[in-house]
Amino acid sequence: MTVVTDIKRKQDLCRDVAETSGVKKMSELLKISGLHASIDADGTPKEILRGVDLVIPPGEVHAIMGPNGCGKSTLSYVLAGREEYEVTAGSVSFIGRDLLAMEPEERAAAGLFLAFQSPVELPGVNNANFLRTAVNAVRRARGETELDAVGFLKAVRAATKNLSMSDDMLKRNVNVGFSGGEKKRNEVLQMTMLQPKLAILDETDSGLDVDALRIVAEGVRNLRSPDFSALVITHHQRLLDYLGPDRIHVMAKGRIVRSGGPELAKQIDVEGYASFLAEAA
Amino acid sequence: MPAVTETREQVEKLGQSSYKWGFETDIEMDFAPKGLNEDTIRLISARKEEPEWLLDWRLAAFRAWQTMTEPTWAKVTYPPIDYQDAHYYAAPKKKPGPKSLEEVDPELLRTYEKLGIPLHEQALLVGVEVPEGEEARLPVAVDAVFDSVSVATTFRKTLSEAGVIFCPISEAVRDHPDLVRKYLGSVVPAGDNFYAALNAAVFTDGSFVFVPKGVRCPMELSTYFRINARNTGQFERTLIIVEDGASVSYLEGCTAPMRDENQLHAAVVELVAMEDAAIKYSTVQNWYPGDENGLGGIYNFVTKRGACRGARAKISWTQVETGSAITWKYPSCILQGEGSVGEFYSVAVTNNHQQADTGTKMIHIGRNTRSTIIAKTISAGQSDSTYRGLVRMMPKASGARNFTQCDSLLIGDRCGAHTVPYIENRNMSARIEHEATTSKISEDQMFYCRQRGLSEEDAVGLIVNGFCKDVLRELPMEFAVEAQKLLQISLEGSVG
Numbered sequence: 001m002t003v004v005t006d007i008k009r010k011q012d013l014c015r016d017v018a019e020t021s022g023v024k025k026m027s028e029l030l031k032i033s034g035l036h037a038s039i040d041a042d043g044t045p046k047e048i049l050r051g052v053d054l055v056i057p058p059g060e061v062h063a064i065m066g067p068n069g070c071g072k073s074t075l076s077y078v079l080a081g082r083e084e085y086e087v088t089a090g091s092v093s094f095i096g097r098d099l100l101a102m103e104p105e106e107r108a109a110a111g112l113f114l115a116f117q118s119p120v121e122l123p124g125v126n127n128a129n130f131l132r133t134a135v136n137a138v139r140r141a142r143g144e145t146e147l148d149a150v151g152f153l154k155a156v157r158a159a160t161k162n163l164s165m166s167d168d169m170l171k172r173n174v175n176v177g178f179s180g181g182e183k184k185r186n187e188v189l190q191m192t193m194l195q196p197k198l199a200i201l202d203e204t205d206s207g208l209d210v211d212a213l214r215i216v217a218e219g220v221r222n223l224r225s226p227d228f229s230a231l232v233i234t235h236h237q238r239l240l241d242y243l244g245p246d247r248i249h250v251m252a253k254g255r256i257v258r259s260g261g262p263e264l265a266k267q268i269d270v271e272g273y274a275s276f277l278a279e280a281a
Numbered sequence: 282m283p284a285v286t287e288t289r290e291q292v293e294k295l296g297q298s299s300y301k302w303g304f305e306t307d308i309e310m311d312f313a314p315k316g317l318n319e320d321t322i323r324l325i326s327a328r329k330e331e332p333e334w335l336l337d338w339r340l341a342a343f344r345a346w347q348t349m350t351e352p353t354w355a356k357v358t359y360p361p362i363d364y365q366d367a368h369y370y371a372a373p374k375k376k377p378g379p380k381s382l383e384e385v386d387p388e389l390l391r392t393y394e395k396l397g398i399p400l401h402e403q404a405l406l407v408g409v410e411v412p413e414g415e416e417a418r419l420p421v422a423v424d425a426v427f428d429s430v431s432v433a434t435t436f437r438k439t440l441s442e443a444g445v446i447f448c449p450i451s452e453a454v455r456d457h458p459d460l461v462r463k464y465l466g467s468v469v470p471a472g473d474n475f476y477a478a479l480n481a482a483v484f485t486d487g488s489f490v491f492v493p494k495g496v497r498c499p500m501e502l503s504t505y506f507r508i509n510a511r512n513t514g515q516f517e518r519t520l521i522i523v524e525d526g527a528s529v530s531y532l533e534g535c536t537a538p539m540r541d542e543n544q545l546h547a548a549v550v551e552l553v554a555m556e557d558a559a560i561k562y563s564t565v566q567n568w569y570p571g572d573e574n575g576l577g578g579i580y581n582f583v584t585k586r587g588a589c590r591g592a593r594a595k596i597s598w599t600q601v602e603t604g605s606a607i608t609w610k611y612p613s614c615i616l617q618g619e620g621s622v623g624e625f626y627s628v629a630v631t632n633n634h635q636q637a638d639t640g641t642k643m644i645h646i647g648r649n650t651r652s653t654i655i656a657k658t659i660s661a662g663q664s665d666s667t668y669r670g671l672v673r674m675m676p677k678a679s680g681a682r683n684f685t686q687c688d689s690l691l692i693g694d695r696c697g698a699h700t701v702p703y704i705e706n707r708n709m710s711a712r713i714e715h716e717a718t719t720s721k722i723s724e725d726q727m728f729y730c731r732q733r734g735l736s737e738e739d740a741v742g743l744i745v746n747g748f749c750k751d752v753l754r755e756l757p758m759e760f761a762v763e764a765q766k767l768l769q770i771s772l773e774g775s776v777g
Contacts, residue, residue: 080732084724108734120729123720124747130733133743138734173747190733 028093029229030056030079030198035090037078045086048074050254052090056198059226061243064233065265066251067273072233073117075251076202080114081107095197109141111197115187115204122174127186130174131156135193159192163219181212188219199223200231205239217242237269250276316365319343322482325369329451329485332458338471342481345472352475355638356667356699357607359580362545369483369516436500443499445529446491450518453489460491464522468551468588468615476547476582476609480516484549487518490529492558498529501757517548521560525591528559532757534566546605547582556591556618561599563756564612565764567771568604573633573662578606585612586642589621589650597624598641599755601764603771606635611669613642616650616681623652626752628764630745630771631664631696640670640701645678645711654685657749660696661772667699674711681711689719690748692741692772742769 035052038045048071056062064072078085079092081104092099095110102110122130135155136146147155160167165185175183184204191199199220205213220230220243232243240248240262248264249256250273257279258264268276314321322343326336351362440447446457453461471481492498523529533550546568554560562585571578581604587596598612614623625641643652652672660666672683689698700717722744730740746753746765753761 080728082728104728104731105734105736108732114732116729116732120723120725122726122729122744122747124750125743126747130730130743133739134730134733134735137736137739141734194733 027057028055029058029095030054030099030231031093032079033091035075035078035092036088037074037085038088039074039085045088047088048085048254049078052251052254052256054249054256056229056231058197058229059224060246061220061224061230061232062247062249063240063243063245063265064231064249064251064256065235065268067277070251071254072251073202076114076200076231076233079107079200080104080112105137106141108194109138111195113191113194113196113199115184115191115199115201117202117204117206119175119178119183119187121176123176125174126170127172127174128152128156128170131170131190131193134190138194156189156193159189162222163189163192163215165189165215180207181209184208184212184216185219188216192219192223195223197227198229198231200233202233203235204232205234205236210238213239214242237265240265252276252279315368317343317367317369317483321369325483325485329454331451331454334462335454335465338466339482342471342478343483346475346478346482349472349475349478352609355609355669356665356701357609357636357638359607359636362580364479367545439499443496444493445496445498446489447502448489450484450487450489450520453491453520457489457491460522461489461520464520464551464553466551468553468586469549469584474584477549477584480518480547480549480584484516484518487520487548489519490521490523490531492523492527492529494524495526496524497527502529502531515546517546519548519550520553521551521562522553523555523558523560525556525558527555528561530561530563530757532563532565532760534564544578545580545582548584550583550585550612552585552587552596554587554589554591554594554596554621557593558591559595559597560587561597562587562612563760564598564600564602565756565760565767566600566602566604566608567767569606570604570633570635571606578635579604580607581605581610582607583610585610586615587613587623588615589618589623589647591621592618592647593620593622594618595622595624597622597626597755599624599626599752600628600639601752601756601767602627602629602637602639603767605637608635608637608639610639611641613644614652615644615646616652616678617646618650619647620649620651621647622650624755625652625654625656625670626755627656627668628659628749628752628768629657629666629668630659630768631661631666632771633662633664635662635664636666637664638667638669640668642671642673643683644671644673644675645681645683646675647681648678649680650678651681652683654683654687655751656685656687657752658687658689658698658700659692659745659748659768659772660689660698661692663695665697665699667701669701669703671703671705672713672715673703673705674708674713676707678708679710681708683711683713685713685715687715687717688748689717690745691719691721738769738773741772745769745772 032052032054035049036047037049038047052075066072074085078087081102087100094112097110099107132152135152139146156170157167163185169182169186175186178186187204204216208216217239232239232245234240245262248260248262250258250264252273257276319340322339323336326339466481469477472478490502521531552560552562568579568581569577589596596614600612602608612625616623623643627639629637629639631637640656641654643654654670656668658666658668668687670685672685674681685702687700689700691698698719702715704713704715706713722741726744727737727740730743731737745768749768753764756764
């Protein structure tokens with residue numbers, strides 16, 4: 001895996017730079033402690049997260065793997081602030097702030113980005129206009145100057161070029177009539193433009209062909225820096241091969257049951273989740 | 282004029298009996314007693330020094346009105362209106378206006394601010410009164426705006442050099458009686474419907490536009506309106522005549538909510554387009570919709586109709602309706618001239634307890650006539666909105682075509698949207714298309730937008746403006762931007 005070693009080297013380099021330049025290194029960007037969350041199922045609350053503990057330091061890429069229905073997507077929705085999930089216990093701190101007390105748009109402004117498993121269509125809303133509105137909303141909240149039409153166009157052209165996407169996608173309505181691959185690439189474009197500190201990719205690789213997968217992976221890799229972390233939810237080894245994650249977490253029955261290095265993903269690829277499920281039981 | 286004198290005497294007698302403070306300034310008397318009868322109409326006509334034919338026309342309308350009943354087919358409900366319990370000439374006593382902007386409802390000022398209306402215009406809109414001989418504390422440049430006579434004069438000069446007549450309709454009655462007499466009521470007859478008959482009997486103000494043969498009106502008449510006239514009368518009457526090959530673009534209304542003391546509004550607009558003439562009539566209506574509990578608010582019962590008399594004439598209605606408690610309005614086109622074109626682009630927004638029943642009528646009479654209807658309905662809160670449209674192909678309308686698209690967008694789960702298309706075809710070669718959709722702003726869409734950093738209100742604004750795009754781009758440039766903001770403001774608080 002030359003790709004992986006490449007990234008490792010780049011990362012180490014970054015770390016060196018960060019350390020030698022005397023930047024105080026925060027040991028945790030995201031800290032989830034004992035998180036419980038449930039959803040209303042026909043009047044009775046159904047608990048889906050049952051005590052999730054997870055720490056993601058800055059600059060690292062972590063992956064969550066686990067069988068269907070184990071709570072991976074719920075975790076990503078709870079972190080992004082979706083209202084129909086009720087947090088019943090636990091805490092989440094993000095860049096030292098109480099994430100659970102923040103509105104979804106505040107979380108976005110603070111640097112949390114969720115790449116959706118099924119990106120939502122917005123009929124009649126021009127993609128470029130949407131992207132610019134989002135970028136400027138976030139920049140405003142971060143105390144940065146807003147981009148004017150020319151500045152935005154320049155930035156977005158550079159980003160699409162980097163992701164080998166055509167400008168054509170910008171002229172269409174948000175996700176309307178997009179193929180599965182186009183939708184995912186559009187998510188990556190948004191991620192690139194919004195410059196998050198933490199990107200959560202919820203099965204962004206599902207339903208992608210090899211080429212699309214590579215583009216998505218490259219989009220994430222382009223962002224790798226000491227200030228960027230990612231939490232990748234996936235079923236597949238292939239995306240992880242491209243990304244070279246620092247840590248793998250296995251989720252089962254609403255909890256993280258095992259954490260380890262990249263080798264854990266390979267073990268799952270061979271053995272499946274059976275042994276982990278037994279552990280969780 | 283003995284008839285007039287007689288009327289005056291009569292009315293004075295009437296007035297004295299019901300108005301105990303007497304008539305020290307009776308010559309300047311500024312109102313008629315409550316109630317609607319022939320004497321009221323005679324008074325109005327006399328006050329305006331109208332010719333006999335117009336008085337007769339008003340009286341005929343009144344007699345027709347007396348035999349009519351209020352239409353009940355629209356999907357709106359409101360308590361019965363007592364037509365005898367209102368003043369029909371001039372306003373009831375005007376409440377004193379606020380002394381400065383500080384006394385004005387801050388909610389209203391915030392709305393103005395969001396619309397980007399400059400301070401001095403805000404003051405004018407809420408009717409700030411400046412004590413005589415005193416400088417206003419805030420830059421209340423009311424005088425500057427009222428004194429924009431120089432600007433107005435420039436405009437008038439430009440228009441008159443082009444041969445365009447643009448003046449209050451009462452002035453037109455005096456200065457261009459032949460034109461008015463020829464066209465008044467020729468599109469919307471005095472006895473057309475209950476509200477139109479009421480308007481014909483008692484209208485007191487409105488605009489008159491005449492664009493002679495081959496003249497392109499040198500300016501958007503909207504520009505003029507922004508600076509001058511605020512003639513939102515209770516019973517407005519507008520008459521626009523565009524001769525062969527001439528064209529005009531007219532905008533009525535204002536994006537800013539207006540203070541208004543009359544609850545009932547019944548306006549009539551008549552458009553006449555001759556051969557190869559084009560009329561673009563745009564409306565932005567934002568009258569007081571009542572509070573969030575549905576109290577107060579304007580009742581807006583309007584009759585708007587345009588006649589494409591000559592070949593290839595074109596009439597285009599564009600409307601953005603966000604105000605009023607009740608809207609009852611169907612701008613229509615009578616497509617008589619061969620190959621004439623009618624268009625209707627509409628956005629109707631209702632929130633809280635507003636009710637709107639609006640749409641259009643396209644009457645195809647001539648051969649190869651074409652019409653396009655794009656109606657966007659947005660309902661939020663507990664409001665109810667109905668699109669009601671008629672497309673009628675007459676036997677001689679060979680090769681006529683219509684395309685209709687009605688889209689409804691629901692916000693929340695307590696509002697309603699209804700589409701009631703009437704289609705009548707009496708010519709086998711005519712082609713009629715109708716498309717309709719209903720959609721909802723979903724929680725998924727809201728969450729998606731907010732996850733990207735947009736506030737709830739920005740998200741609704743973006744989605745709603747996307748929904749209305751096809752209509753908004755028909756508005757004159759300067760108003761399109763304001764209308765976009767207006768849509769967003771009208772829907773504030775409708776989600777979450």
